[in-house]
Amino acid sequence: GEDVEQSLFLSVREGDSSVINCTYTDSSSTYLYWYKQEPGAGLQLLTYIFSNMDMKQDQRLTVLLNKKDKHLSLRIADTQTGDSAIYFCAETYAGNMLTFGGGTRLMVKP
């Protein structure tokens, strides 16, 4: 797998939008993923996007994919305190193997 990079920390106010960014390196990735890790829990799949798409929307979540720049972002609309967590992006390689980024800790202030 290749390196996947994310910023370490993001702080937003409740009700604002959050945008978490990720850069990846494997241009042959078929799927790209976002996982959420709440305190004391494992990583849970939040959403994924197929590499031939450039956008996917799922309720408050919008995933944008820029294949040319190998950039993936996750936008959370109307961010709530329950969205406070660590968010990991991941790229696929060698079929179904995943490489995870270092995670972005999202803090939502009331």
Added chain:
Amino acid sequence: DAGVIQSPRHEVTEMGQEVTLRCKPISGHDYLFWYRQTMMRGLELLIYFNNNVPIDDSGMPEDRFSAKMPNASFSTLKIQPSEPRDSAVYFCASSLVGQRDGYTFGSGTRLTVV
């Protein structure tokens, strides 16, 4: 399915003792992964299995760490002897080749070595 089941949830042990972490993957999944998570190093892949066979153990930090998968429904990660720097959260995950859902993670085992 109950998901990936890990036990115990918490383990506190003394330095030098043997520690065994357990994992039951999702039935039918053919890949199993062991990860370690710390504040300093983030999420590290230790070893993974395909159809019960270890494929890549290059992430295992030392010979003190060993992992087995005797059958499709059970895997263990053993640390012998344990050291304080092994303190971390250990996750097991499983997946099915060709499935687009990625990996399914267990809730983790928080290991504290004192």
